[in-house]
Amino acid sequence: MAPLPSIFVFFLVLFTSSNLFAPSHTLLLQSEPSDEAFTSVLISQNGLDFLKDVLVTKAISSMIPLILPRIEKSVKIPFVGNIEMVLSNVTIYEIGAPTSYIRPGDTGVTIITSETTCNLSMNWYYSYSTWLFPVDVTDKGRASVQVHGMEVGLTIALENNGGILKLSLLECGCHVHDISINLDGGASWLYQGMIDAFEDQISSAVENAITKKLQEGMVKLNSIIQDLPKEIPVDDNASVNVTFVDDPLLTNSSIGFGINGLFITRENVPPVRYSTWGFQLPVFCQDPAKMLGISLDEAVFKSAAGLYFDTEYMQWIVDKVPDQSLLNTAGWRFIIPQLYKKYPNHDMDMNITLSAPPDIRISEDNIGATVYADLVIDVLEEEDVIPVACISLVIRGSGSVKIVQNNLAGSVKLNDFSMSLKWSNIGTLRLYLIQPVIWTAIQTVLLPYANSHLAKGFPLPIIHGFTLQNAEIILTASRITVCSDVSYADEENLRYPYP
Ligand SMILES: *[C@@H]1O[C@H](CO)[C@@H](O)[C@H](O)[C@H]1NC(C)=O
Ligand SMILES: *[C@@H]1O[C@H](CO)[C@@H](O)[C@H](O)[C@H]1NC(C)=O
Ligand SMILES: *[C@@H]1O[C@H](CO)[C@@H](O)[C@H](O)[C@H]1NC(C)=O
Ligand SMILES: *[C@@H]1O[C@H](CO)[C@@H](O)[C@H](O)[C@H]1NC(C)=O
Numbered sequence: 208m209a210p211l212p213s214i215f216v217f218f219l220v221l222f223t224s225s226n227l228f229a230p231s232h233t234l235l236l237q238s239e240p241s242d243e244a245f246t247s248v249l250i251s252q253n254g255l256d257f258l259k260d261v262l263v264t265k266a267i268s269s270m271i272p273l274i275l276p277r278i279e280k281s282v283k284i285p286f287v288g289n290i291e292m293v294l295s296n297v298t299i300y301e302i303g304a305p306t307s308y309i310r311p312g313d314t315g316v317t318i319i320t321s322e323t324t325c326n327l328s329m330n331w332y333y334s335y336s337t338w339l340f341p342v343d344v345t346d347k348g349r350a351s352v353q354v355h356g357m358e359v360g361l362t363i364a365l366e367n368n369g370g371i372l373k374l375s376l377l378e379c380g381c382h383v384h385d386i387s388i389n390l391d392g393g394a395s396w397l398y399q400g401m402i403d404a405f406e407d408q409i410s411s412a413v414e415n416a417i418t419k420k421l422q423e424g425m426v427k428l429n430s431i432i433q434d435l436p437k438e439i440p441v442d443d444n445a446s447v448n449v450t451f452v453d454d455p456l457l458t459n460s461s462i463g464f465g466i467n468g469l470f471i472t473r474e475n476v477p478p479v480r481y482s483t484w485g486f487q488l489p490v491f492c493q494d495p496a497k498m499l500g501i502s503l504d505e506a507v508f509k510s511a512a513g514l515y516f517d518t519e520y521m522q523w524i525v526d527k528v529p530d531q532s533l534l535n536t537a538g539w540r541f542i543i544p545q546l547y548k549k550y551p552n553h554d555m556d557m558n559i560t561l562s563a564p565p566d567i568r569i570s571e572d573n574i575g576a577t578v579y580a581d582l583v584i585d586v587l588e589e590e591d592v593i594p595v596a597c598i599s600l601v602i603r604g605s606g607s608v609k610i611v612q613n614n615l616a617g618s619v620k621l622n623d624f625s626m627s628l629k630w631s632n633i634g635t636l637r638l639y640l641i642q643p644v645i646w647t648a649i650q651t652v653l654l655p656y657a658n659s660h661l662a663k664g665f666p667l668p669i670i671h672g673f674t675l676q677n678a679e680i681i682l683t684a685s686r687i688t689v690c691s692d693v694s695y696a697d698e699e700n701l702r703y704p705y706p
């Protein structure tokens with residue numbers, strides 16, 4: 208039985224993952240700016256309602272069947288006398304919660320279910336002896352009990368405890384309004400005696416059992432939360448730092464979270480610092496009914512670019528182009544006569560190396576990427592590779608992003624590029640003449656490489672089991688915001704909270 212805690216995990220985790228900033232949050236978030244939260248997540252009232260439904264459903268399915276302690280009582284029945292009555296195998300086998308709601312408040316998040324019903328089954332037996340019957344008389348049977356109008360409520364406080372979300376149960380209660388008891392078998396006197404004697408005891412047994420289950424669930428939940436990873440792996444080399452920054456921000460209709468959000472190397476090499484970015488608000492979802500919004504600062508993308516620049520040796524050798532004659536000095540005979548003179552009929556290649564981390568700029572209407580690279584022209588002589596010239600490239604592209612499952616993926620296309628000669632052993636080059644071959648190298652090597660990485664994208668902080676639905680992406684100055692609904696597929700593998 209993994210259920211109760213897992214419910215709450217969703218709860219939590221969902222928190223980890225969403226963020227849309229409605230106007231009412233603006234003030235709050237601005238009053239507590241953090242320069243370390245580059246991803247912010249907000250769960251709207253619709254998102255909280257969805258979460259609550261998942262939570263309540265999971266809580267119920269994890270509770271039942273719920274076996275209550277046996278109940279014994281000595282009952283005085285008119286005209287019969289004292290009897291010893293025992294209820295055993297008292298089992299709650301069905302709980303219905305038609306009405307429930309969730310409200311964030313000053314102290315925490317409150318979830319209440321009302322008009323809750325519970326169906327119980329049990330065995331009963333009694334024994335008694337009187338002066339009339341000197342021997343023990345016993346009888347036994349089954350009984351069913353319906354609990355009506357029960358209210359269950361709990362209030363959970365959320366806080367950031369060293370980068371991990373911590374939940375504590377502030378209040379937890381269960382109150383039974385009304386119960387009805389039906390006996391299978393037994394005499395009518397027994398029936399009335401049973402109701403009189405056991406109504407209160409069954410009610411409080413139900414209340415205690417459910418309260419205890421909720422408390423146990425919270426304890427388990429918290430231990431699961433302690434195990435939640437602080438990083439979501441992206442690939443072999445990179446992960447996203449999902450450490451919580453600052454306490455969650457609760458308004459009366461939403462919960463907001465700050466997450467570090469930057470890319471880090473999986474070996475925990477300290478990343479580049481991005482201390483100049485902070486919360487930039489507000490970001491609006493065009494559709495306020497969306498369950499959640501996740502807002503990613505430009506710094507997230509810069510950190511990804513910086514990380515891949517640092518950890519992977521970004522170098523490509525181009526030795527095939529559609530017009531292969533361009534990779535022989537003979538092809539350049541008239542364009543770069545010195546080259547042909549020095550190395551007649553030699554094969555060539557181009558060695559492209561990134562010279563600085565790509566720069567990424569997000570604006571209302573565009574995601575711009577600027578890539579800085581050095582392109583070395585090599586002449587191949589026997590075993591030797593002879594660099595003959597180096598051209599600095601500044602390549603400008605524009606990107607688009609989309610949601611692929613729970614990943615933010617994208618693609619980039621070339622806008623233009625500029626060249627400058629860094630050094631040359633073959634005299635001055637007329638760069639415009641070699642522009643077409645460089646254009647080819649960028650189109651056939653650099654862009655496909657970048658797009659193969661971008662096509663997979665990187666995971667947004669969404670807990671396993673939840674999937675983004677009907678997501679829309681909004682660009683604002685230096686931010687990308689994903690506004691989305693979520694669906695939930697009940698899966699057992701909640702132990703692996705991230706995809
Ligand atoms: C206890 O209750 C369950 C479900 O109500 C029932 O399946 C089971 O047979 C009962 N056990 C005994 C010993 O009566
Ligand atoms: C459980 O109780 C409710 C009313 O409290 C009733 O409508 C429902 O049919 C009962 N379910 C079963 C399986 O007895
Ligand atoms: C939430 O608070 C705002 C003001 O802070 C108020 O106008 C609004 O009615 C409140 N909403 C609910 C559902 O209580
Ligand atoms: C992850 O983010 C937290 C909060 O900003 C920060 O304190 C921590 O150093 C980061 N971890 C790494 C490995 O960069």
Ligand SMILES: *[C@@H]1O[C@H](CO)[C@@H](O)[C@H](O)[C@H]1NC(C)=O
Nearest residue numbers: 441442443444445518519520
């Ligand atoms: C991880 O980095 C190594 C070199 O540092 C590289 O060979 C490998 O392809 C990288 N893996 C991924 C998935 O990018």
Ligand SMILES: *[C@@H]1O[C@H](CO)[C@@H](O)[C@H](O)[C@H]1NC(C)=O
Nearest residue numbers: 522524558559560581583592
């Ligand atoms: C490519 O150029 C870089 C420097 O620009 C150099 O370090 C590297 O060795 C060259 N690679 C080859 C295969 O020539």
